[in-house]
Amino acid sequence: MSTEKELIPKGKKLLIRFMFMVIFFLVFIFQGATFLSATDVDVPDVREAIVKVYTVSNSPDYYNPWSMQGPRASSGSGCIIENNLILTNAHVVSDQTFLQVRKYGDTQRYRAKVVAVSHLTDLALLTVEEPEFFAGRPALSFGELPETQQEVLVYGFPLGGDTLSITKGVISRIEHQPYVHSSSIFLAGQIDAAINPGNSGGPVLVDDKIVGVVMQGIPSAQNIGYMVPIPVIRHFFTDLEDGTLDGYPSLGISIQDMENESLRRHYQMEAGMSGVLINQIVPGSPADGSLEVGDVVLFIEDYPIGNDGTVEFRPNERTSLNYVIQQKQIGEDLSLTILREGVKKEIKVNLFRSLTKDLLVPMEQYDILPTYYIYGGLVFCPLTKNLLNIWGSQWLQLAPRELVCCLLNNIPEREDQQVVVLLKVLAAEVNQGYQSINSWVVERANGEKVWNMRDLVEKIENCQDSFVILEDQYNRKVILDKKEALNSQQEILAIYRIPADRSEDLR
Secondary structure, three states, rough: HHHHHHHHHHHHHHHHHHHHHHHHHHHHHHHHHHHHHHOOOOOHHHHEEEEEEEEEEEEEOOOOOOOOOEEEEEEEEEEOOOOOOEEOOOHHHHHHEEEEEOOOOOOOOEEEEEEEOOOOOEEEEEEEEOOOHHOOOEEEEOOOOOOOOEEEEEEEOOOOOOEEEEEEEEEEEEEEEEEEEEEEEEEEHHHHOOOOOOOOOEEEEOOOOOEEEEEEEEOOOOEEEEEEEEHHHHHHHHHHHHHHOOOOEEEOHHHHEEOOHHHHHHHHOOOOOOOOEEEEOOOOOEEOEOOOOOOEEEEEEEEEEEOOOOOEOOOOOOEEEEHHHHOOOOOOEEEEEEEEEEEEEEEEEEEEOOOOOOOOOOOOOOOOOOOOOOEHHHOEEEEOOOOHHHHOHHHHHHHOOHHHHHHHHOHHHHHHHOOOOEEEOOOOHHHHHOOOOOOOOOOOEEEEOOHHHHHHHHHHHHHOOOEEEEEEEOOOOEEHHHHHHHHHHHHHHHHHOOOOOOOHHHH
């Protein structure tokens, strides 16, 4: 009996030991497999795709349009994407004269060049010709438009240090916002991650995929920054597929909200209808000939338009109706449902023209030299946003009212129209008495309407009279003796050390 009682516990012990050995072996195998997968399989480190961009730029002096402001150094951020390209902001490389990039964790700078740039949407592509720059570096891919309150990571090289900075935040909202670089309004994502100078061009990532590119912040606010979101980035790349950047199309209309009930009733809108009123059409635009002033736009594609001029691009999220137009490429068709004199109509418009051609006064321009013309010491140039910027960030209050009004009512009478400005007078005997004139809009030359700079040059140089007569909209006159102006031209240019009497585009 005693022997039989002792054999049973020993058998149980052996069984338990065997089971523990099997479990231990399985755990060891599993852990070994995990260890091998973690060490033998190369997991990309997204930091390896981040680069710092070093720029030397030289911008034109728009008050002395034959001169440059001089070189200045700045830095920004970027990231490596497919096809040995670097994605960054346009404002990081605008007016660049010398460009370098440095990889994360590296000390060597490599010479870079611009492959493509969209100043309108503040995006640029760079590349480096040395193949070793991209060797072994991961290329980031694109994700989808994040949801509001979704967490994001911002990578870049902001001021305050020289190493890579990674900050965390959430998407606060997605809606149309002004892009500072171009003064144009596009879809933008607001993020609350810390963004400082130097972050510009860095990627905004979700699950290691690009969902945006950091572009700007609000210095007067705390932790409010903006990114170029993925739909705008994808439009940029789609546009480039044919090798040419065409930009964004324009419908060519000016609209008015219809939140007032009397306004809606006047235009015979039924209960439940919503839309916007067309109050101006740009000459020569896609809308010219298809739409009319007084039409009410009810739908754009399949999007119903709110009385405040917005569309619902995601459930319970609204933004400007331009969201729909800005999804299109130049040359594509746009479907509209309008209400004309109480009757619904379906209209299809081909978006054949660029957004930039709709403006009387161009917004910020980069990588080009300003246009100017000098005659008898009078300096002429077209009105641009660059010119208004010489009055500083408060140009709206400080610039001459006449110039600001031209920008506020920014629709041309015809496609090639410019606002021609007598910018200043280079004092000389021929222009005695006019030296105090500046920022004077030229309306007519020798009694004829001046349409643009080239038209002004032709009217002055083809003048058959003894005097050249310039007038503004108030009939105030500047009159020069043609012979005296021609005889003094070279002397004035020599005195003020100006290389030519006109810019290259007018020669």
